[in-house]
Amino acid sequence: MDFKPLLTLLAIVNPLAIVPFFIHYTQDFTRAQRRRTVGVASFSAFVVIAASALLGIRVLEFFGISLASFQVGGGMLLLTSALNMLNAQPAEAKPNTKELQDGAEKAAMGASIAVVPLTIPLLTGPATISTVVIYAERAQTVLQMATLVGYGVVIGLATAVCFTLAEPIARFLGKTGINVMTRLMGLILAALAVEVMADGLHKLFPALR
Template sequence: MEFKPLVTLLAIVNPLAIIPFFIHYTQDLSPALRQKTAWVSSFTAFVVIATSALLGVRILEFFGISLASFQVGGGMLLLISALNMLNAKPAEMKATSTDLTDGDEKAAMGASVAVVPLTIPLLTGPATMSAVVIYADRAKTVWQMTTLIGYGVVVGLVTALCFSLAHPIARVLGRTGINVMTRLMGLILAALAVEVMASGLGKLFPILARTGG
């Protein structure tokens, strides 16, 4: 399988952009608990990706949704995420995520913040799941599916590395550097989103595919 799925996942998840949130949510935790939070969050991100890869297509079939329609809808989600990133916002950030910033509760929650809100919705959300399902459908062999899940492992490890080095990275890059990286990844993701939507539209409206050829 090509490396495009890995590039897409790294662009959507974009752990560099989540570093400020990680620092915020874990600032009252001990270094050991902060490290544990980083690993739990990274593992949970892998679980979301692996589950979407293994069960996503079957869920679509259960609801009677064609992959072409899902590609168009998923591509739109990716494009929205890319636009958010071009405005230097985390790809999966939700407006309601600010409801989870009660400073008095962070220490008591401990490692639970690794799942919500760090992993869901900040790291992995609808755009991530949509991308994984689309690429999972293209995986025609066990090896290709295994590779896709392996990309989930890579994303998890990159996330763990970024979170483990959150404070040094934040000091080196600064907010401006993180914003620049986020915009660059957003530009890449926008191009990938257009490709996904074009593929879905070509299946829904074959005349478009013939015209494009």
């Protein structure tokens, strides 16, 4: 069984790095509201990954985009995310301060923040979606596709665990610990990004082999 897609997704999503955001958004929530937010965010992350795996290729075909081109573009996006992580920044593009304030205001008005911004874009964004689409194309059997969707379940569970234990994790790791973890995941992601781009370039330019 190939665990490379799971490692890549864990590196990109990196729910540990989102723990401070979760604490920020749910600081005024009751225990029941926080539990519901954890459940919705975890399930939403799974839905994004599953939908990307099952429908991503069809979307590419609809727009007439070759997978090789998508691999090169997706690989570049992954590499950019990895560079962000090596600087101890989350992999996906995050809202700026004003957007954070706007999100808090929406939460105060009763809008759920579990899907936006916790799931999209904090947990799953363009880098995550492009990664799933690339690996979905490589799935040759129904079992391999089911495994990829199953990895979405693992990501959802990892997210649920990290968010449920958010405050103890933040106290134990501290800002330094979370930064070190983010940099390590970024290094792994950079290596995987190079492999994805190299595979795409070989398909576009067979002479490179």
